Amino acid sequence: MSAITIKLLAERLQLSTATISKALCDSHEISANTKQRVLALAKELNYVPNAYAGSLRGNKSKTIAVLIPEVADSFFSQALNGIEEVALAKGYHTLIYLTHEKIEREKAILNALAGGRVDGAIMSVTVETDSIDHIREFNRQLPVVFFDRVCEEIDAVKITTNDFECGYNATRHLIEAGCRKIVLLSVSNSLSIISERSKGFKKAITEYGLNEDDCKTIDCTEDPMHNCQLIKDMMQGNNRPDGILATVEKLTTEIYLVCQQLNINIPRQVKVVCFSNQSSAIILNPTLTTITQPAFEMGRAAASVLLKLLKNNTLILKEECAVIPSTLNIRNSTTGYVSEV
Amino acid sequence: MSAITIKLLAERLQLSTATISKALCDSHEISANTKQRVLALAKELNYVPNAYAGSLRGNKSKTIAVLIPEVADSFFSQALNGIEEVALAKGYHTLIYLTHEKIEREKAILNALAGGRVDGAIMSVTVETDSIDHIREFNRQLPVVFFDRVCEEIDAVKITTNDFECGYNATRHLIEAGCRKIVLLSVSNSLSIISERSKGFKKAITEYGLNEDDCKTIDCTEDPMHNCQLIKDMMQGNNRPDGILATVEKLTTEIYLVCQQLNINIPRQVKVVCFSNQSSAIILNPTLTTITQPAFEMGRAAASVLLKLLKNNTLILKEECAVIPSTLNIRNSTTGYVSEV
Structure with a gap:
């Protein structure tokens, strides 16, 4: 069987290759009706997108990056679980990158990612992140959602706690x-x-x-x-x-x-x-x-809004920001009561 | 400036494109002398490999995948730090995938990865992994190193503890x-x-x-x-x-x-x-x-041997296996002594 290409789908449906490509990426620019026609034919002909060829053509990789300082911390490991739950449900891969609290590592990761490996990033910056040009640069090309540790100066969606x-x-x-x-x-x-x-x-x-x-x-x-x-x-x-x-x-x-x-x-x-x-x-x-902290919920919220941005880049970023409150859990370390053995 | 390609490097040095490609990937099949000539010219002409084009041509992606059940566990988070330390030092990207203890997720991840996104994988299987065809299938194409939770039936390097x-x-x-x-x-x-x-x-x-x-x-x-x-x-x-x-x-x-x-x-x-x-x-x-458990050391060992395998696929796998002993740390939960407040 010869390979089924976007060009072939376009010819059969008498649509442009750009329309086919956008329909396959579930773009908001394409009508539901057209999307349905494209997907039906793609399924019928058993069209398999090539992830790398897709990247070269500028298509979506269906992959998001998560940059966090470390995983040996309950907040980040729980947040990751929240991110993954949403990504998984929407058919996205999650690539997890650890910055180990080093700004140089954060720069190197964002640089490498800007090459087209992912569609967007969710990040919590390092303790060293005092300059932010590398994040601005990345954000010029791809959407970024901050969670927990944010950059106030960058116009992006921020998911924080109080x-x-x-x-x-x-x-x-x-x-x-x-x-x-x-x-x-x-x-x-x-x-x-x-x-x-x-x-x-x-x-x-x-x-x-x-x-x-x-x-x-x-x-x-x-x-x-x-x-x-x-x-x-x-x-x-x-x-x-x-x-x-x-x-x-x-x-x-x-x-x-x-x-x-x-x-x-x-x-x-x-x-x-x-x-x-x-x-x-x-x-x-x-x-x-x-x-x-509502770690799991913050992860979920960050992933949800990033996937929303990938479908519709006309969203007003400020309106997507969320502050999810934390809880003070009072236990024996601050009361007069000392637990008996 | 026109793009510098492997073909151009090959023409200038009067070598085959395959030799150039292998030299750039630091393959053991190429002599140190040839590697040096290729790298010197690549540097002089400012040759920049395209990660995705590289993948299409069958080159290395300089990326390894790590499949673990979860990160909300000290063993896995410490092991990840060990893996990342080695990968980072050798210029490799690490992609972390969480299986959440689901065999279906493990299958889906390995399937997606077999498409060429990574050069090899380090993995600790899920609690559900009772059939292993998906791992065998992946391992036919790319090297796998197991750590901690291994598949005895698969002929691969295993890094375990006692x-x-x-x-x-x-x-x-x-x-x-x-x-x-x-x-x-x-x-x-x-x-x-x-x-x-x-x-x-x-x-x-x-x-x-x-x-x-x-x-x-x-x-x-x-x-x-x-x-x-x-x-x-x-x-x-x-x-x-x-x-x-x-x-x-x-x-x-x-x-x-x-x-x-x-x-x-x-x-x-x-x-x-x-x-x-x-x-x-x-x-x-x-x-x-x-x-x-020697989590950090096990992570380091797994990453070291995977990177070794990527350079030299003629290694005898059995000889690369390692068992790194754990330590019994006796504290108050098993002694007669009860700590006083």
């Missing part, structure tokens, strides 16, 4: 539980989410009239050993905090370990809240008060 | 800690790793002369609520176990929760060991005895 409010609510919760010296354990200043959480933290500190010198922000790193030392120094210092708000899940282990080592009781001597989606929060000693 | 020994050692540890009624919480019988762990478990039970009726295997599912009920029924039954060996990380939360609810003390009333790489094992209540 980070400012969460920073504020978590801090207020610590203050109402009796804390007066609250430290924010942070990771970077260029990340949108961290700066929002930090603003919420500072607003609560000011509003409740706490001493700002006692309520500092400490920047942690990617190195667990270094973070343990930072936390140890902080807990052994003259002005020991009685409350900790950690902006990153993985700091949990480090905070708990240092307190164990120094024999500092959580929650009696220091109360702890973490931004975290880890399922083990409920079986820690003590159980951990968390701000739980 | 699952049999670990099942045996963990069970022996429970017996030596005083357990006489030990239950193996399992997930599936078709997985190589689970069957090996189970064989090790049974060997220890027999060797130490424990009553086999008291030392059962219970099959858990993908549904946490269902698993909680299974564990609850088991812990409320007539013949309550005094030891639990869990073959899957995520069962930890369910075991701890049920014991909390039923007011059953770990380790005094039941001792618990999990196959787990979660960093929170050391801050759980009580801290968890784990069999920690």
Whole structure:
């Protein structure tokens, strides 16, 4: 059997090859009636598109890229599951790329992808992403949807959670539980989410009239050993905090370990809240008060809107943005109650 | 400037296009001297390969696929980091595909990949993978390296850990800690790793002369609520176990929760060991005895051998297989000592 090409389909249906091509990609520019005729003939003749030839002709690859810093984090692994659920249902491949928090890697990935391997990208930027030309450049060619860690300066759809409010609510919760010296354990200043959480933290500190010198922000790193030392120094210092708000899940282990080592009781001597989606929060000693992000739902929302953009590039981006609220789950790490063994 | 093609390079160097192509792919069939001449001219003329055209011509895509069941699991997320470290250093793209433990998804992914999107694949099969024709079919065209969850029947490189020994050692540890009624919480019988762990478990039970009726295997599912009920029924039954060996990380939360609810003390009333790489094992209540797998190292080894195979397809596969041992980390969940708050 000779190969069935778009040209052949066009000849048979007396349509242009561009129309056939767009109909096969389910473009909004083609009427439902025409799409149906094209698909029926394609099916009858057993037309199989060649993925690579398709790319060369500028067709869709039916593939989306997801750029995330890492997978060893409950938020990102749950968000990925949300993205995949939507992509799978719509017949899209998902290519997952890890940036490992390196802007150089983010640049290299976007550069390589701009070559036509994917139809669009969903991304959460790295902690190093302070310049954004590489994202702008990619976005000139292909649609980008940001989730969680966004670039405010770029006109694109952003799926976020209420980070400012969460920073504020978590801090207020610590203050109402009796804390007066609250430290924010942070990771970077260029990340949108961290700066929002930090603003919420500072607003609560000011509003409740706490001493700002006692309520500092400490920047942690990617190195667990270094973070343990930072936390140890902080807990052994003259002005020991009685409350900790950690902006990153993985700091949990480090905070708990240092307190164990120094024999500092959580929650009696220091109360702890973490931004975290880890399922083990409920079986820690003590159980951990968390701000739980709607990771799965954010992933779903990001994928849904990207697939919508691929079909219809006339959408108004601002109207597609969504803020899905997180939940403060109060557990023993911030209450007076200590679980008995 | 007109496009620099492989044909042009071939003409200038008076070599065949096949030789140029192989030299650019760093094939072992081409001498170091020829490679150097080709690369020097390619660099001088600023030759840029077109990824998609390359694929059509049967060249390498410099991309490897990784098929794993999920990322919300410390083992797989750490293994991915190992794979990416090696791929990155050698200039390879890594495409991560999640099978979500579905054989149909595994089939669809391998089918799509066989079209030429990648040069080879690293995979850990799903719990449903009881037939393997789809993997055989893919492997006829492209190299596959298995890691952790392997297919014994397929002649390919396998990177595993000592699952049999670990099942045996963990069970022996429970017996030596005083357990006489030990239950193996399992997930599936078709997985190589689970069957090996189970064989090790049974060997220890027999060797130490424990009553086999008291030392059962219970099959858990993908549904946490269902698993909680299974564990609850088991812990409320007539013949309550005094030891639990869990073959899957995520069962930890369910075991701890049920014991909390039923007011059953770990380790005094039941001792618990999990196959787990979660960093929170050391801050759980009580801290968890784990069999920690060399996830990162296994990922590194799998990627290294796949890249080796891509350069030299005459390697003897059996000789490339590796078994990297896991570690039993004894903590409070299996000792008499209960951590004080």
